[in-house]
Amino acid sequence: MRVNFAPEARLPEKRPISILLAAPRGFCAGVDRAIQIVEQAIRKWGAPVYVRHEIVHNRHVVERLEALGAVFVEELDECPLDRPVIFSAHGVPKSVPAEARQREMIYVDATCPLVSKVHVEAERHFNAGREIVLIGHAGHPEVIGTMGQLPAGAITLLETVEDAENFQPGDPSKLSFVTQTTLSVDDTAEMVAVLQRRFPGIAAPHKEDICYATTNRQDAVKAMAEQADLVLVIGSPKSSNSVRLVEVAKRAGARDGQLVASADDVDWAWFVDVRTVGVTAGASAPEDLVEDLIAAIAARFDANVEEVRVTKEDVVFKLPRALVE
Structure with a gap:
């Protein structure tokens, strides 16, 4: 019996798309320091180490630290007295370290x-x-x-x-x-x-309170938003700076802006008629999530990546003395 094979089917050509990659993006110095504090505490005292509140607002970061031995809780009374506890990068009321001292707990403050x-x-x-x-x-x-x-x-x-x-x-x-x-x-x-x-006499901060990283990430989004049909921001809905980046993108001229936790959350229907997509990440989102998102776009389109940099960051915060001695 003769079998007739159809000519080899051609795969459809990928539609070209431009990716504008914001810089700076992702981890800031305060987030990087907070994560290092948890990692170093686990090295010093062994697992488990307790963390009051999510150390930063990113589920991927939290899950990685949980795998290393961090246990995330909401209040101090969930922590055993014989294990160290770390306070998150967001800061805590004065009553929290006071309670830790009263309970004679080992604690490390990771407040930015x-x-x-x-x-x-x-x-x-x-x-x-x-x-x-x-x-x-x-x-x-x-x-x-x-x-x-x-x-x-x-x-x-x-x-x-x-x-x-x-x-x-x-x-x-x-x-x-x-x-x-x-x-x-x-x-x-x-x-x-x-x-x-x-109130013309109102006393202002000596230096603006909005941090350098928030300002820089918003400036980078503004620099690319007018050229972008869509801006994707990697971050958590609980992350204030990430949510603000979506708002800034839309206000600065992007046709659409969406917050995604990772490439898995992208609705590819957003890309209809999109020729240029902007990509950035909130200050608590790791760079590997950015790389995964770019790879996912490149798998579906003929992608050209261009970085849009507004400044270079070189800020580094020291770890608490208790962890480096």
């Missing part, structure tokens, strides 16, 4: 130094007799930690421009503000402008 700077500023304003306004998002661990540095009522949280317009201080002549470190630069500037218009 730039968050600690905001804590110091708030305390300085309080000691100077000023009422303090905190610009931030209710319920975020960093906001909870900052407000927990001082007695209840010492800090008023403002979340929107409307809040800033309606705020009534006890004494406008003794007023100050601090901000969460991971906010939208533009949104925060708008709120600060309202406060300074209404």
Whole structure:
């Protein structure tokens, strides 16, 4: 019996697509330090090491550290007294280390130094007799930690421009503000402008509280957004700086912006009519997730990658002395 074979079918040509890769992106110095603290604590004291709250807001990072021997909990009473506990990069209220000391626990504070700077500023304003306004998002661990540095009522949280317009201080002549470190630069500037218009004597931070990494990642997204039909941001919905990157991309001219935890979360229907896609990652997202996303795009399209760099970061934070001795 003769079998007729069809001519070899040609695979359809891949549609060309340009990938604009934002730089800087991904891990910042504070996140890198926090992860190293957990790793070094496990080396020093062995597993398990307990971590109060997710060390950073990224499930992939958390799962990798769990595999090494980290146990993530929400409160200190979930930790045995004979094992070390680490406080997350977002910072904690003063009551948390006080409780750890009272229980005679070994603890290491992985609070980002730039968050600690905001804590110091708030305390300085309080000691100077000023009422303090905190610009931030209710319920975020960093906001909870900052407000927990001082007695209840010492800090008023403002979340929107409307809040800033309606705020009534006890004494406008003794007023100050601090901000969460991971906010939208533009949104925060708008709120600060309202406060300074209404209260010209309001005391401001010596140096802007929004951290260098948040600013740089937003600047990189702005630099590529106008050229991008779609911007993909790798990060967690719980990550404030990652969520802000999506908002910044859309505001800066991208036709669409989406937050994805990894390449597995991409809906390829988003790519209909997309000729240029921007890619970035929040400050708690590891670079291997970026590489996986680019590989997934390249598997489906004829991809050309171009880096869009706005600055070079060289910030490094030292580990706590207890871990390097």
